[in-house]
Amino acid sequence: MSSIESFFNPKSMVIVGASRTPGKIGYELLRIMVENSQRGVYKGKLYAVNPKSDEMILGVPTYKSVLDIPETPDLAVLVTPAKYTPPAMEECGKKGIKNVIVISGGFAEVGGEGVELQKMLESIRERYGMRVIGPNCVGVVVPSTGVDTMFLPVEKEFLGRKYTSSPRPKPGNISLSTQSGAFGVACLDYMHGEGIGLAKFVSYGNKLDVDEVDVLEYLKEDEETKVILIYAESIDRGREFLELAKEITREKPIVVFKAGRTSAGARAASSHTAAMAGSDSVYDAAFKQAGVIRVRDMEELFDAAKALVMQPPAKGNRIAILTDGGGVGVMAADETEALGLRLSNLTEESQRKFQELKERRIIPPIAATGNPVDLTGSATDDSFVESMKILLEDENVDGIIVLALHHVPGVSAELPSKLARLAREYDKPVVAMDVGSSQYAREFRELFEREGIPAYPESERAVRAMKALVEFGRAKNLPR
Amino acid sequence: MSSIESFFNPKSMVIVGASRTPGKIGYELLRIMVENSQRGVYKGKLYAVNPKSDEMILGVPTYKSVLDIPETPDLAVLVTPAKYTPPAMEECGKKGIKNVIVISGGFAEVGGEGVELQKMLESIRERYGMRVIGPNCVGVVVPSTGVDTMFLPVEKEFLGRKYTSSPRPKPGNISLSTQSGAFGVACLDYMHGEGIGLAKFVSYGNKLDVDEVDVLEYLKEDEETKVILIYAESIDRGREFLELAKEITREKPIVVFKAGRTSAGARAASSHTAAMAGSDSVYDAAFKQAGVIRVRDMEELFDAAKALVMQPPAKGNRIAILTDGGGVGVMAADETEALGLRLSNLTEESQRKFQELKERRIIPPIAATGNPVDLTGSATDDSFVESMKILLEDENVDGIIVLALHHVPGVSAELPSKLARLAREYDKPVVAMDVGSSQYAREFRELFEREGIPAYPESERAVRAMKALVEFGRAKNLPR
Numbered sequence: 001m002s003s004i005e006s007f008f009n010p011k012s013m014v015i016v017g018a019s020r021t022p023g024k025i026g027y028e029l030l031r032i033m034v035e036n037s038q039r040g041v042y043k044g045k046l047y048a049v050n051p052k053s054d055e056m057i058l059g060v061p062t063y064k065s066v067l068d069i070p071e072t073p074d075l076a077v078l079v080t081p082a083k084y085t086p087p088a089m090e091e092c093g094k095k096g097i098k099n100v101i102v103i104s105g106g107f108a109e110v111g112g113e114g115v116e117l118q119k120m121l122e123s124i125r126e127r128y129g130m131r132v133i134g135p136n137c138v139g140v141v142v143p144s145t146g147v148d149t150m151f152l153p154v155e156k157e158f159l160g161r162k163y164t165s166s167p168r169p170k171p172g173n174i175s176l177s178t179q180s181g182a183f184g185v186a187c188l189d190y191m192h193g194e195g196i197g198l199a200k201f202v203s204y205g206n207k208l209d210v211d212e213v214d215v216l217e218y219l220k221e222d223e224e225t226k227v228i229l230i231y232a233e234s235i236d237r238g239r240e241f242l243e244l245a246k247e248i249t250r251e252k253p254i255v256v257f258k259a260g261r262t263s264a265g266a267r268a269a270s271s272h273t274a275a276m277a278g279s280d281s282v283y284d285a286a287f288k289q290a291g292v293i294r295v296r297d298m299e300e301l302f303d304a305a306k307a308l309v310m311q312p313p314a315k316g317n318r319i320a321i322l323t324d325g326g327g328v329g330v331m332a333a334d335e336t337e338a339l340g341l342r343l344s345n346l347t348e349e350s351q352r353k354f355q356e357l358k359e360r361r362i363i364p365p366i367a368a369t370g371n372p373v374d375l376t377g378s379a380t381d382d383s384f385v386e387s388m389k390i391l392l393e394d395e396n397v398d399g400i401i402v403l404a405l406h407h408v409p410g411v412s413a414e415l416p417s418k419l420a421r422l423a424r425e426y427d428k429p430v431v432a433m434d435v436g437s438s439q440y441a442r443e444f445r446e447l448f449e450r451e452g453i454p455a456y457p458e459s460e461r462a463v464r465a466m467k468a469l470v471e472f473g474r475a476k477n478l479p480r
Numbered sequence: 481m482s483s484i485e486s487f488f489n490p491k492s493m494v495i496v497g498a499s500r501t502p503g504k505i506g507y508e509l510l511r512i513m514v515e516n517s518q519r520g521v522y523k524g525k526l527y528a529v530n531p532k533s534d535e536m537i538l539g540v541p542t543y544k545s546v547l548d549i550p551e552t553p554d555l556a557v558l559v560t561p562a563k564y565t566p567p568a569m570e571e572c573g574k575k576g577i578k579n580v581i582v583i584s585g586g587f588a589e590v591g592g593e594g595v596e597l598q599k600m601l602e603s604i605r606e607r608y609g610m611r612v613i614g615p616n617c618v619g620v621v622v623p624s625t626g627v628d629t630m631f632l633p634v635e636k637e638f639l640g641r642k643y644t645s646s647p648r649p650k651p652g653n654i655s656l657s658t659q660s661g662a663f664g665v666a667c668l669d670y671m672h673g674e675g676i677g678l679a680k681f682v683s684y685g686n687k688l689d690v691d692e693v694d695v696l697e698y699l700k701e702d703e704e705t706k707v708i709l710i711y712a713e714s715i716d717r718g719r720e721f722l723e724l725a726k727e728i729t730r731e732k733p734i735v736v737f738k739a740g741r742t743s744a745g746a747r748a749a750s751s752h753t754a755a756m757a758g759s760d761s762v763y764d765a766a767f768k769q770a771g772v773i774r775v776r777d778m779e780e781l782f783d784a785a786k787a788l789v790m791q792p793p794a795k796g797n798r799i800a801i802l803t804d805g806g807g808v809g810v811m812a813a814d815e816t817e818a819l820g821l822r823l824s825n826l827t828e829e830s831q832r833k834f835q836e837l838k839e840r841r842i843i844p845p846i847a848a849t850g851n852p853v854d855l856t857g858s859a860t861d862d863s864f865v866e867s868m869k870i871l872l873e874d875e876n877v878d879g880i881i882v883l884a885l886h887h888v889p890g891v892s893a894e895l896p897s898k899l900a901r902l903a904r905e906y907d908k909p910v911v912a913m914d915v916g917s918s919q920y921a922r923e924f925r926e927l928f929e930r931e932g933i934p935a936y937p938e939s940e941r942a943v944r945a946m947k948a949l950v951e952f953g954r955a956k957n958l959p960r
Binding site for chain 1: 503589590632636637638639643644645646647658659660661662663665666667669670672673674711713739740741742743744745747748749751776777778779804805806807808809810811813814816817818823845846848850852854857885886887888889892893894915916917918919920921923924937938939940
C-alpha cells in the first residue's frame, strides 16, 4: 500500500467535478484551495476537472478528464455525483494517481444502488492500489499545508449579512480523527473560537479504505501532532486499534470521545453510521488498558487536549488546589474526589512555610492552608506566587489547580505570567481557572494560555483537564 | 420582625463608612449607587456617613453620624471596620433604621475577637428588632431598582487599560441566593456574559440573621422572580427550608447547586464557611421530595435557569430529538438515557407523516425518522419546521430537543423564528443546540433565545436543560 502522506501534503492536487457555480460543492471546495494557494499556505499545484468545459475556473487550469492533465497529481478529490464517481475514479487509476478523497455521498449509507456503486469504487481501488478516504465525508483539513477539502465556505449569509460560519482553526499540534463529518465541522468551529490549534483533521465517512487505524498509524509518526483526538461511534479493527494505541500512548496522548455509551445512544449510532457500538464497559476497560483517555463530551475532549498540549503529564494523582474563592475551592475538591483523584496531604514543611507567609503578611492570616489552600478575597499576586512555590516544592503534590478569580481586588493581570514563569522551573503540571465572561475574565484566561497554562471557566472543567494529565502520566508507565 | 422588602427596594439608603478615597470599599460602593441614581435606575434617596467629615462625597449629602440625617433611611449599608461596626449599628437602631446590610468582614469567620464582635451585633439587632444581612458578605444586587452593594467596580485595570471586570446582569426573572460571596460575584459576571437577566441577588455571608429560608420566603412572593437559584454549602434550617421549598415548587422552580457532595468537598466547605455539609445522599432524597432540582455545577445551574424561565414545564419524560447532524444526535440520545429520561416511541401516525414528507421531498429520503430524527446534512429550514410540527403533535412526545447545526448549507438564519412561531402554538417545551463559537453560531443561538427558545452550545447541555423542565413538571404534580 502506498503512503497516506499525500493526503495531507500533496505537491499537486486535482478537484474532479469542479464547478463554476458559487454555492456548489465543486465550486466552494476549489475556491477554498485557490484562496489557500493565493495566501501562500498551499504551496502545491492545483488542477480542476470539469467534463463539460476546459475553460479555467477561478484561474485554475481545467481539463475535461484527469487523463488530459500534463502531470500525475499526488492527490485527487472527487466531488462528482455518485453515479459518475466510479468512471472518474477509474480515470484517476489509469492516470496513476495513488491518493483519492471521495467527498461525494450516495453510496453504502443510502443502501440499494449506493451499495453497488461503493463496491465498484472498492474494486477500482484494489485494481490500481490506491488509498481512498471516504466516500461520504468532508475529508481533510491541514492548516499548515493549506489542504482543505471541507467544502463549507468560511462565511455564510445571515439575514442579509455575511457571517463567519465555518471558520478553520489556526495551525497547531492537536489532530482530530472523526467518524461523523458534521460533528467534525462543528469541532473546527469550536476550536477556532477557543483559539485551539489544529495539526491534522480527517473525516473518513464510509471508510471504504482509510479507517481510524490507518489515521492513527499516520498520526503516530506525524511530528506536527502532539495530541490525538478521536470521535468514534464504532471501532471496527478493535484489536489492531488497541495494540497501536498502547504503543502510541507511551509517547503521545490519545483522547477518545466514544459515543453510543447507552443503549439509546447505541441505537442512534447504528442508524447514523450503521455502527455496531458494542458493549460500553468493554470499551472502557480496553481503553484503560491501552492508556487511552476517555471523555464524555466535546467540551471535555478539547479541555483535555489543551492541557495535554500545554503541560507535562502528572507523575501521580495527588492534587493541590490554590484559590482566592472558597466556593470554587469546594467545587474543585468535590470534583477531584468524584473523579478518583486525591487531594494531597501537604507536608509539614509546607505548613511551616505557609505559617511564615502569614507572619510576613504575604498571605492573609485568615487563609486556610489545608488543601484547598484558600487565600480568600484578600489575596494578592504575591500571595499566589509564594503559595504556588510551596506547592511546587511539596513532594506530596503531583499537580496544581489554580482557581484565580480575577474579581478579587488584589489580583492583577500580571499574575498569569508570574505564575507561569515560576511553574516553568518545575516539572509539575499546572492548570488555571477564572469564572466569568467579562472582558477581564476572557483576557485573563487568555494570558494564562499565552504563557502555556491552560485556563478554564469552571472549577470542574479545570479538574477534569488535570485528570487527563494524570491519566497520560499513568499511560506512559503502563507495562507494554 | 419587619419585612425584608427594604433590602431590595428602599426609598432611602445610607452608606455608613463612606470614603472619599477611590479603591476603598466605602468609596466604590457609594460610587456605584450614585451612578445608578444618575442613570435613573435607583430612584430612592442616598446619604453617606463618614465620622471624620460632613463634606459631600460624590455629591451625596454626608453626615458624621446616622443620627444627624434629617430622615430615617429605610436601609443602612455598613462598610465600617469590624471594631467600629457595633457602635455604628447601635446608632442605626437608635435612629429607627429597620434594615441593615453589614458588608464588613472580621467577625465570626476569623474566630477570637471577631466572634465577640458578632455577638455584639446580634444583641443590638435583637434590642432594636432590626433585620440584618451579613456580616462578611457582598449583600444585594437588584438591577431593576438599582440597589447594588457589591462593592467591586465594574471596571478594573488590566495592564494599563480599563477592562470590564465585574459587570452586572441586565434586569430579568432569575434570582440567586448564595452562601459564597466570591462565587456569587463570579456568577454575576457569567450571567452578564451569557445575557441572562437577574431579578434579585443576595449573598448573606455569616448569616447573623437573614438566611436561605428568609430569602426563600421573600422570593416566593416576589413577582419579578420566576426561577430561584441557590448556591449552598450547608442548609441550617433544613426542615423549614424543605417545607417551604415544597410549597414553592408547585409554582416556581427552585434549582440548587449544593457543594460539598464528596467527603473532600465537605471538608473544604467546613474550612470555608464552617458549614456542616451533611450526608449528600440525604440531601439528594430531601431535594427530590421537595421538588427541588439539583445540579452539579455552575454551568448546569444557569443552563437550567434559562430553560425554566423561557419554556413551559414538560408533562412527562418522553423526549424527541430532531437534528441535522447524526453525531450530535447520538450524543443527545446517550445523555437522555444517562439522565433517566426516555426517547419517545413516535406514533405510527407520525411515521406516516414523515414518510409523506419524504415523498414530497421536504425531508431527504435518507433521513432517519426513528428517534433521534436525523434530517442529515441535506436538511433545509422546511425539513426542520415540518418535522417539528409532527413532533409537537405526537402524543408520545413531552419535550423536543432541536440540534440544528448551522453549518449545514440548507439551514438559514430564519430557522429560529420559524421554529419558535410554531412552538408557541403548543404547550410543549423546546430547547435548541448549535455547536461552535463562530459569529454565525453565536448569533444563531441568540436568535433562538430572543424568540424564547433557550439555546446551548453542546448536545449534552441541551439535554440537561430539558431534564430541568421535566423535573419542574414533576414537582408541580407532587403530592403536598
